Amino acid sequence: MRRATAVAAMTWAALAGPGFAAGDGPFRDRVAPLLATRCGGCHGPATAEGGFRIDIRERAVAGGDSGAAGIVPGQPSASTLFARITTADREALMPAEGEPLSAEERTLVEDWIAAGAPWPDDLRTLPPALLPASGDDPRHKRARGHWAFQPVVRPAVPAGDGSPGNPIDSFVAARLAAAGLQPSPEADPRTLIRRVTFDLVGLPPSPEEIEAFESACRRDGGSASAYRALVDRLLASPRHGERWARHWLDVVRFAESNGFETNSARPNAWPYRDWVIAALNDDMPYDRFVRAQIAGDVWGADAATGFLVGGPWDQVKSPDPVLTATQRADELHDIVGTTASAFLGLTVGCARCHDHKFDPVSQVDYHRIKAVFAGVQHGERPLRDAAADAEREQRIAALELQVAAQAARLAEFRAAAAGALTAAGLRLPVGPQGNVDTFPAVVARWVRFTVRATTGNSEPCLDELEVFATDGTNVARAGRPTASSTLAGYDIHKLVHVNDGRYGNERSWISAEPGGGWVQIELAAPVPIERVVWSRDRSPQPRFSDRLAIRYEIAVSDDGATWRMVASDAGRMPHGPAADFAALAPEQRAEAEALAARHAATSTELEKLAAGPRGYVGTFVEPGPTHRLFRGDPMAPREEVPPGGLSQLGGSWELAGDAPEQARRQRLAEWIAASDNPLTARVIVNRLWHHHFGTGIVDTPSDLGVNGGVPSHPELLDWLAAELVSSGWRLKHVHRLIVTSRAYRQASDPRPDALAVDALDRLLWRHPPRRLEAEAIRDAILAVSGSLDTRMGGPGFDLFEPNGNYVKVYVTKEAFGADEFRRMVYQSKPRAELDAFFGAFDCPDASQVQPRRTASTTPLQALNMLNGAFLLDQAERFASRVEREVGVDPDRQVARAFLLALGRPPTPTEAGLATALVREHGLALVCRSLYNANEFITVR
C-alpha cells in the first residue's frame, strides 16, 4: 500500500509538466472544483455511473466500465475524460445533465491533462465537501431555508385598522398602509350577492334572492348580518360542494377517459367526483380529505383513491419491452407528480431524471415516493362503504326473499302448466336449459340424436346429451360419441364435450350444418334405456339460448346400421317466447308471465347488487423492488430505493424495501396530512384564496417551492394555515373568514392612484373583477333559462355523440335534451378533448394538472355564444321562462330578463332598446343578446 502510493506520487511528480509544474495551485483551485461539481454528481461515491469515479485519483485515471483509460497524462486526445466532455455526439457528451462545459473549462481540462494531469497526493481522494452528493446539493442546502419549508408559526395579528373579528383585514390593511394605499369602500348589495353567490356555489343569485338580500341590508342599515346569513346559506347549499369540487378536480387532473391514443371512456370513474363533492359539502376535515385520497382503502373511503388513478393511462400495450417499461414509469410519474403538486405544492416531477434544480428534492427522494405507489395499478375496484354496505346487505336479503317467493309461485304455475299439457296430451316446448324425452324401455347399443331444425337455422349446439338406463345411470358418460360434423376451429365446441358430464357453452358441441346434423353415442354395452336428457346451456348461470334444436328425432340401434325412432319433438308445444305457460288459461297465463318478468328483473337487480358498486379507483398489488432510474430512463435501473418521504423536507422516514403496499401509502398519507407538515395547510389555504380573489397569496398555487411566486402576504398565509389546523382542518371555516373579510367585500372599481402603485392588485385595494369559468358560464346559462337540473351524483352526462371506435372519436353534440342540463361538474369529462363550445373558454382538458386557469378572450367564444345551437336553444328556453313568469308585455319581459341574466333592472335607455327589439324580433333575440353581454360572464 505504502509502496504503491509512493510510486504513484513519484509518477505524478515526474509527469507534471510546465505550466502546472509551478505548483498544484491550478488543480487545487480550478480543476478539482470543476471536476467535482460537474462530474461528481454522477461519478461520486454515491453513484459511480458507468463504473467511473472522478473523486478518486486512481479510479479517474483508470476509467470506467468501457475499459478505456480515463486520463492519460500528457495526452488529452487519448483521455476518455477529455473525449467525453468535447465529443460532437450529443448522446455521449458529458456532463449528461446541465449545460456542456464552456470553452474555457474545456481548455482548462485539456491544458491540465497535457501538462501531465498533476494531481497532488493530499487530494488523492477529493474532499466530500467538494462533491455535489445527492441530497446535499449546495442548491438544496440553500433551498432548505426557503420560507415554505419552515414550520408554520401563527403570526401575531397586526394592530390597528382591522375590522373587528376578522384578522384577515388587519394583515391586508397593514400591507396597504405600508404601500400608502387605502382599501375600497364596500361593494353595493347587488354586486356583493352576485359575487359571493357565483364564488361559493357557482350560480347566479335569483332575482328573489337579490331582492331579499337588498331589503335585509336596508332593514339592518348595513350588510353585516344579512351578509353573514347569506354566506351561511351558501356554504350550507349542496351547490357549494359542486362548485368547489370543480376547482379541486382541476388540481388533480381528473377525467373520465384514458387519454393517449384510444382515449376510451372510464364509465365508473364518477364515484371519485361524487366523493369530492360530498366531502366538501360535509366540510370533511382537510387532513382526512388528504389521507383518504392517498390511502382511502385504509380508512373506509374507497372512492377517494380515484385520485391516484385519475390521470391518463396508456392502454395500447405492445410486446416491445422498452415501451412497456416507459408506460409504467409514466403512470407512476403521474401519480408521484400529482400527489406532490396537489397536496404539497411541489414540482417533485422534476426530480424524475435529476436532482431538482430549485427545491431540495433529490432524484432518490423522487424514487422513494415512487416506491410508495409502486403497487398502484389503473383499474376498477369494488367500493366498500360500511354504511352503504349494511344497507346493501339488507336490500340483498330482502330481494333474496322476494326472488325465492317468486320462484316458488312460478314453480306452482309451471306444475299447473305441465298438468294442463299432460291433460291435453302435450309436452313442454324445447328450452335451452334442458329437455327430457322419455320412452318405453328398450335395449340398445347406439343412441342417435338427429337435428331437423334449429332457431335461426343456425348450426345446433348441445352442451350435453345424457342417456339414462332403467337403473337411473347416465350410460352416455361411458360411451363413445361420433357426429355427422363438428364446427371447426373452436376449442370450446368439440365432440368430446357432448358426453363429458360438464355443462355450459364452454364445454359443448356444435355441428357444422346449419339447421341440422346428428350426434350419436355408442354405449359400452347394450343396456335397457328409457330416457334422454339434452340441453344447450345447462350451466348454473345459463347465458346462451341460441343454436337450439327445435325439431329433432331420437333413434336407437343394436348394430349401428338399422335405427328405430323412440322419441322426437312431436307432441311438444311449439318453441317461442314465453311458451312456458301457454297451456294455462288466458288469465292465469298473463299472471304467470308477468310474474316471470318480475322474477327476471328482480334476479338481475339482485345479481347487480351482489356484485356491488365498482369504481375506477385503482387496484393494489404487492410491488417488487423500486430502483432509481438513471436520467429517468426505465431501461437504466440503478440502486434499489425503499419507500420513504422527501428526506430534506421533514420526510426522512423510510420503510423496508418489501413493506406491504398499503402500509406505504398509509405512511405517506399520514406524513403529508400531519399538522406539522409545513406545506400542506399553506397550500390549501392558498388555493382557497386563489379562487376567492383570482390570484393566490402565492400566485403559483401548485408551486410553493423556491421557483414559485413570492407571497404577497406571507404572515397572512401562515395565519390562515394555522387557523385552518386549529379549526380542525375545516375548510368552510376558512371560506367564511375570507368572504366575510372587508378585503373580499370591497368594491371592484379601479382607482388610478392605486393602479399606479399596484396595477395587479396584489395588495387588494379593490376586489379584482373576473370572467366566469367555462363551467360556471354553462351552469349560469341553464340557471337563467330555468333549465338547470340540480340532480346530484351518479354517472355523468355526455357532451359528445356516442361512439364505440377503438380510438374514440369525439364529436360535440349539437342538440341537447334534459339529460344534459345538469351542472357541468357532472359532465362525463373526457381527457384531452374539449367540446367545441365551452372548450373555447379555457376549460382544462385534464391532460395535466391545472391549478390556475387562464382566462382568455377569443373570437371563437363570440361565435359560439352568438351562433352555437346550445346557446340559441337556451335563449328560446330563457324567453319561454320569462313569458311564463311575467306574461307577454314587452316592458315586463325585458325587466325580468335583465334581472335574471344580469341581476339588475335595465337602465331606461336599455329598456327602450330592448323592448323595441322584442317587438320587432321577439324576446328570444333579447335573451340571446343578454347571454352575450360581457356583464353576463363577468363577476365584479
Next chain:
Amino acid sequence: MRHHPLSAAGRHLLDRREFLQWGGTGLGGVALAALLGHDRLLTAAPPIRPVIDPAAPFAARPPHFPAKARNVLLVFCSGALSHVDTFDHKPELVRRHDTPLPIPDGGKLVTFQGEQGNLVKPLWEFRPRGESGTMTSDLLPCLGALADEMCFIHSMTARSNTHGPAENQMATGFTLDGFPSAGAWVSYALGSECSDLPAFVAIPDPRGGPQVGPRQWQSAFLPAVFQGTAFNADRPIANLARPAGISPTADRASREFIARLNDDELRRHPGDGDLAARIAAYELAARMQLAAPRIADLSGETVATLDSYGARDAANPLKARFARNCILARRLIEQGVRFVQLFNGAYAMGEGVGNWDGHKTLAKQYAVHGPILDQPLAGLLSDLKQRGLLAETLVVFVTEFGRMPTFQKGASGRDHNPAGFTVWLAGAGVRRAFHHGATDEFGYKAVTDVATIPDLHATILHLLGIDHTRLTFYHNGIERRLTDVHGHVIAPILA
C-alpha cells in the same frame, strides 16, 4: 354604424396606452404577472415573454432577432409515412432484400406489433429527380420532381413508437398530452400579420381528424386565444355562420344591442382590459364571419390553378378534396396567417385505411394514399413558389415516425420505427436540394447527425426569428418551452 355593428366601443373609448398602464386581469394579467414574479431563473439568457395586448392578441409582435421566414406551413402525414418507400434511398436494402436484418446481439427484433420478418426492398422504384438527381420513389412522382426545392433531414428520430404519443411529440414537443402545439407557441410569440383571421389555422384531412385530434393544434396551458382554429375546404369554422333561424336584420339588431350593452359597461368601468378585449373579440368574430367564407371560397381560382393541384380530378374525389385543402392553405398563407397546419390522412377510418399506417398490406394501402397526397401537395409547393410566397414561407413536411425496412412477420407491411425517418423542409431560410443526416444502410436507425423533434422545433423557431430557449410560459412551477430542456438548431440546413 350599420356597417360596423360591433365596432362602437373599443375605438373611441379605449386608449391603448392607458389600457396597458392599467393592466387587466386576464391575458394582460397573465403577461404582467409573468413579468413580475418569476425572473429568478439563474440562466444567462432570461426568458423573453411576448407582451400581449388583450384587446389585440393577434397583433404582430417582433421576433427575437431578424427572421428568415414569416409564415409556417406544416404538413403532417398521419399514420407514419414510410421513409424507405419514399425519400430515403437505400441501395443496400434492395441488395439484401428478403434476408434478415442483422441485429448486433443476435437477438430477436421485437417492435411495436411484434416480431419482424426479413428486409424488404422499397415497394416503389427510386429514380434520380431534378437537377440535383435526388433519389426519390415512384410513389410520389410529382413531389419527387420538386426535390430540388427540398431540404431533407434523413436522420430524424422520435421518442415514442406509438401513434398518439408520437403525434403529440411532433405537434407539441412532448409525448404526453397537455402541452401547447408548435403553432400555438408561434402565435403566442409572434401574433399574426392578418387582422381578420386567427393567427393559427389547422386544416383537417377531408377523411377526418388525426389520431390525437385537436391535441395537434391545442393551446393547452397557453391562453385559449392561441389555439388553432380548425376548418377546411369542406367544413367551415364551427358556429361561424349566422343561424338559419335568425334573419340578417335580426342578427344585426342583436349585435348592435350587445355592442351597446358592452359600450355602456365600459363607460361604467373605464379601463377594464378584459371588457375591451371582449369587445375586440366580437369585432374580430364579425370580421372572421366575412373573411373565412371568402377565404374558403375557391370559385375565384382559375381552372389552370385548380388543375395544377388536381382539384377537379373527378376520378379521385378524395384527391380533389385534399387538393382543395391545399389551395385553402395557400390562400391562408397569402393572407398572412402565421401558422397553417395541413393534415394528410385521418385516423377515423382505422389502421391504414385512411392514413399511412401500413402494417399489413402496405402496397395496396399506399397505392391509394400516394396519389391523394402527391399532386395536390406538389401543386401547393409550386404555386407558393410561383407566387413568390415560398421566399417568406417555411414549409415543413413531417409524420409521426418512420417504418421498418423489414416486413412484419407474417404480413406484407412495415411496423413502426421511431429510430430513423425522413422529414423535409422547403422555402424560407433553408438550403435547397440538401440532405442532412443519414440512417444506416437499411434505413433502420439514424446514425449520422442524428436529429430529434426538439431540434426540428428549435430550427423552425429559429427561422421565425425566435430563440427557442427563451420563448417561455410559466406553468405549474416550470418555465415551459416548446423544446422543454432539449433542442439544438440544425445549423447545417440553414441557407
